[in-house]
Amino acid sequence: MQISNRLLDRILPTVTMPARYTGGEWNSVVKDWDDVQVKLVLAYPDVYQVGMSNLGLMILYDIVNRQPGFLAERVYAPWVDMDAAMRREGIPLYSLESRHPLGEFDVLGFTLPYELNFSNVLNMLNLAGLPVLAVERGEDWPLVIGGGVGTVNAEPLADFFDAFVIGDGEEVILEILNACARAKESGARKSELLRALAGIPGVYVPSLYQVAYHDDGTVAAITPTTPEASPRIVRRIVPQLPPPPVDLVVPYVKVIHDRGMVEIARGCTAGCRFCQAGMVYRPLRERSLSEVLTAVEAIVQRTGYEEIALVSLNSASHPQIEEMVRELIARYSHPPLAISLPSLRIDTFSVRLAELFQGRRKTGLTFAPEAGSQRLRDVINKRVTEEDLLATAEAAFAGGWQRIKLYFMIGLPTETLDDVGAIVELVREVRAMSRRYHGRRAQVNVSVATFIPKPHTPFQWSPLVGEDDLSARLALLRRGIKGRGVRLSWHAPRTSLLEAALARGDRRLGRVIHRAWQDGARFDAWPEHFDWEVWQRAFAAEGLDVDWYARRERSFAEVLPWDHIENGVSKSFLWDEYQRALHGETTPDCRLGCVGCGLAETLGCEGAG
Amino acid sequence: MTQMNRQRLRITFAKGETLKYISHLDLARAWERALRRAGVPLAYSQGFNPRPKMAFAAALPVGYTATAEMVDILLEKPLVPLELAHRLAVALPPGLQVVSIKEVDLGLPALQSQVRAAEYRVSVAWTGDRADLEARIAALLASPTLPRERVRKGRRRAYDLRPLVEDLKLEDGDAAGYRLWMRLHHGAGGTARPEDVLDTLGLVDVPFSVERTGLRV
Ligand code: SF4
Numbered sequence: 082m083q084i085s086n087r088l089l090d091r092i093l094p095t096v097t098m099p100a101r102y103t104g105g106e107w108n109s110v111v112k113d114w115d116d117v118q119v120k121l122v123l124a125y126p127d128v129y130q131v132g133m134s135n136l137g138l139m140i141l142y143d144i145v146n147r148q149p150g151f152l153a154e155r156v157y158a159p160w161v162d163m164d165a166a167m168r169r170e171g172i173p174l175y176s177l178e179s180r181h182p183l184g185e186f187d188v189l190g191f192t193l194p195y196e197l198n199f200s201n202v203l204n205m206l207n208l209a210g211l212p213v214l215a216v217e218r219g220e221d222w223p224l225v226i227g228g229g230v231g232t233v234n235a236e237p238l239a240d241f242f243d244a245f246v247i248g249d250g251e252e253v254i255l256e257i258l259n260a261c262a263r264a265k266e267s268g269a270r271k272s273e274l275l276r277a278l279a280g281i282p283g284v285y286v287p288s289l290y291q292v293a294y295h296d297d298g299t300v301a302a303i304t305p306t307t308p309e310a311s312p313r314i315v316r317r318i319v320p321q322l323p324p325p326p327v328d329l330v331v332p333y334v335k336v337i338h339d340r341g342m343v344e345i346a347r348g349c350t351a352g353c354r355f356c357q358a359g360m361v362y363r364p365l366r367e368r369s370l371s372e373v374l375t376a377v378e379a380i381v382q383r384t385g386y387e388e389i390a391l392v393s394l395n396s397a398s399h400p401q402i403e404e405m406v407r408e409l410i411a412r413y414s415h416p417p418l419a420i421s422l423p424s425l426r427i428d429t430f431s432v433r434l435a436e437l438f439q440g441r442r443k444t445g446l447t448f449a450p451e452a453g454s455q456r457l458r459d460v461i462n463k464r465v466t467e468e469d470l471l472a473t474a475e476a477a478f479a480g481g482w483q484r485i486k487l488y489f490m491i492g493l494p495t496e497t498l499d500d501v502g503a504i505v506e507l508v509r510e511v512r513a514m515s516r517r518y519h520g521r522r523a524q525v526n527v528s529v530a531t532f533i534p535k536p537h538t539p540f541q542w543s544p545l546v547g548e549d550d551l552s553a554r555l556a557l558l559r560r561g562i563k564g565r566g567v568r569l570s571w572h573a574p575r576t577s578l579l580e581a582a583l584a585r586g587d588r589r590l591g592r593v594i595h596r597a598w599q600d601g602a603r604f605d606a607w608p609e610h611f612d613w614e615v616w617q618r619a620f621a622a623e624g625l626d627v628d629w630y631a632r633r634e635r636s637f638a639e640v641l642p643w644d645h646i647e648n649g650v651s652k653s654f655l656w657d658e659y660q661r662a663l664h665g666e667t668t669p670d671c672r673l674g675c676v677g678c679g680l681a682e683t684l685g686c687e688g689a690g
Numbered sequence: 691m692t693q694m695n696r697q698r699l700r701i702t703f704a705k706g707e708t709l710k711y712i713s714h715l716d717l718a719r720a721w722e723r724a725l726r727r728a729g730v731p732l733a734y735s736q737g738f739n740p741r742p743k744m745a746f747a748a749a750l751p752v753g754y755t756a757t758a759e760m761v762d763i764l765l766e767k768p769l770v771p772l773e774l775a776h777r778l779a780v781a782l783p784p785g786l787q788v789v790s791i792k793e794v795d796l797g798l799p800a801l802q803s804q805v806r807a808a809e810y811r812v813s814v815a816w817t818g819d820r821a822d823l824e825a826r827i828a829a830l831l832a833s834p835t836l837p838r839e840r841v842r843k844g845r846r847r848a849y850d851l852r853p854l855v856e857d858l859k860l861e862d863g864d865a866a867g868y869r870l871w872m873r874l875h876h877g878a879g880g881t882a883r884p885e886d887v888l889d890t891l892g893l894v895d896v897p898f899s900v901e902r903t904g905l906r907v
């Protein structure tokens with residue numbers, strides 16, 4: 082049964098940004114409901130404005146809707162006012178395209194971008210009228226699956242999902258939908274379907290694994306309970322990127338990234354040790370200049386977007402980036418098309434590039450030195466020197482930019498107050514330089530985040546920084562970075578603690594998430610909604626210690642809760658990198674030569690030669 | 691780009707049920723993107739952040755549908771209105787529809803400043819007595835003044851609604867409620883909204899929907 086306009090008219094006038102809940106966007110696909118075999122709803126556990134900026138979801142939407150037998154619709158987390166209004170009127174969470182309640186779909190596919198969205202996943206399931214626990218959903222559809230970077234350690238969500246997709250979803254999604262089609266046709270039981278899914282490479286069915294723990298609480302073993310489930314789930318990759326989606330859904334309301342996107346490369350060779358994306362999207366796969374130009378042309382024609390972003394983890398490193406930008410500017414001067422690159426390197430080449438694509442607009446440039454001292458940059462393998470940064474900043478100021486933003490992390494492994502003091506020094510130098518060029522109009526914005534150790538990175542064994550250390554370091558920054566022409570912003574440390582615990586959590590944390598959600602946790606990534614006490618109570622009630630998860634140094638011998646997820650980069654390489662980090666030794670960019678991360682043996686890598 | 695060839699076109703359009711919750715800014719973006727998809731040679735402002743030269747007659751409040759809204763667009767190169775209509779037919783999202791397009795003089799003042807009144811059809815889910823409603827309408831129209839207050843930017847301001855109600859009629863009714871038609875003053879001299887009229891008629895807390903059926907220029 083579809084949710085009627087009349088029903089929505091009762092609540093939409095009372096909520097903020099109602100157009101988030103009515104669909105009908107250009108390029109959205111509404112198929113005949115009764116005409117397809119398997120119906121998928123793609124769910125994003127944050128508000129529309131955030132979720133609509135996610136390219137991964139758009140890729141799957143495009144792929145599935147190209148199949149005659151399947152349909153894909155979308156749903157995002159309703160903001161708290163809409164959530165309350167829907168509950169008041171008894172309206173279940175519904176899809177934007179056909180406005181069917183989620184429970185009427187065959188498959189509910191969540192994108193899991195990061196840990197602070199977990200409580201929203203439960204809330205969305207509940208708002209849809211579905212039991213949040215997978216076991217309680219019994220034989221009933223829909224099947225609930227998860228994908229996205231969050232699945233590299235999905236253990237804390239194991240209780241709520243039927244299956245996870247590890248890695249690139251482009252091929253797997255159709256294999257899963259085909260398995261569902263067969264199961265529906267043959268009337269197979271869910272248990273049979275789950276075993277069939279477990280046989281698809283890259284699909285992890287958590288209920289088919291059993292976790293044993295040591296007395297000290299660490300994991301003893303994670304073992305499959307049926308032959309279909311493989312002891313190690315190897316990440317799926319598409320060896321070559323398929324053509325990018327061009328019929329992008331164009332939102333009406335202003336979203337975070339309100340522009341067309343072309344993924345010019347997936348994967349990154351830089352090898353920054355703190356960066357999870359850099360480790361879990363390998364190998365590097367680049368799109369050619371002509372492929373990108375063709376895609377941009379189609380996007381411009383078919384969306385009407387006035388801005389295009391060339392996205393990748395390291396856009397400025399694409400070998401044809403300069404040609405790409407020049408060509409796009411030449412082709413699209415009238416009507417004007419803005420070009421943006423979300424990630425710039427710290428070098429003067431990037432500034433020249435920015436001069437090309439920002440033209441006279443010069444809205445601001447962002448650079449990420451990540452750490453203040455050379456010593457610490459070596460630890461995290463951010464191979465940028467102070468001279469590089471100063472030369473880059475100088476090029477930017479000389480080029481006419483008055484505003485630049487510098488991004489740092491604190492709480493990095495081995496960090497001391499001296500390293501943090503070095504941030505202050507660096508910012509002072511950049512500020513002085515900015516004032517030489519632009520006087521009082523100059524502005525240096527400094528953004529500081531707490532480093533959170535993530536699974537499948539060299540720092541997966543490393544503890545999250547302690548609260549007292551963190552406050553001391555923040556205090557130092559706040560004392561040192563103030564006054565005219567500089568501004569400091571930082572994230573709330575308490576959300577970092579939760580994020581760190583969930584990121585490296587095991588299955589037992591499912592009970593904590595469940596309890597916290599029941600107690601009102603949602604939108605934990607939003608400072609105005611994050612309530613640490615709710616989480617604290619949940620940890621206490623389940624007898625689990627948040628610090629044990631977040632701030633414990635792990636040993637190499639310890640079985641990590643995500644060890645059965647084979648990401649492709651070997652554990653021994655990560656450990657090696659961790660040791661080199663502790664000794665301040667850097668490792669070169671593997672574009673220059675393979676450094677033996679293990680990918681060549683597991684998933685294959687062209688770069689390894 | 692030479693200014694000589696420029697052309698100003700006035701598009702009258704309808705905004706339907708599916709789009710009624712999008713805001714005025716959203717609508718402007720939707721039009722810009724539709725015109726770009728249609729390959730229309732829109733003129734853009736100069737400067738760092740070029741904006742298309744488009745001007746709407748009047749912002750439509752969120753929640754209203756409309757059958758005859760207006761927007762003026764400025765083109766770099768002239769286009770036959772019929773050609774534009776054809777191109778837009780495949781580039782406009784569901785919920786936006788062209789009613790008519792005509793060329794207007796480049797020198798005319800801004801469209802927004804020309805709007806004098808707006809007409810609305812208001813459906814109210816009020817099932818009271820018809821004669822009672824007619825009496826309330828008559829009373830409203832007979833009042834010499836209707837002092838009211840509105841809050842704008844946190845400040846209360848007194849105003850008189852009566853001169854802003856140019857016309858008000860009961861169109862018809864059925865089991866679900868009644869349909870009213872009204873013409874309200876708009877622009878210089880004050881702007882009234884259908885909600886103000888419903889309120890004055892004592893039709894508070896009843897579900898209603900508004901369709902703007904015309905703008906008088
Ligand atoms: S296998 Fe070698 S070239 Fe490939 S990603 Fe790993 S280190 Fe880089």
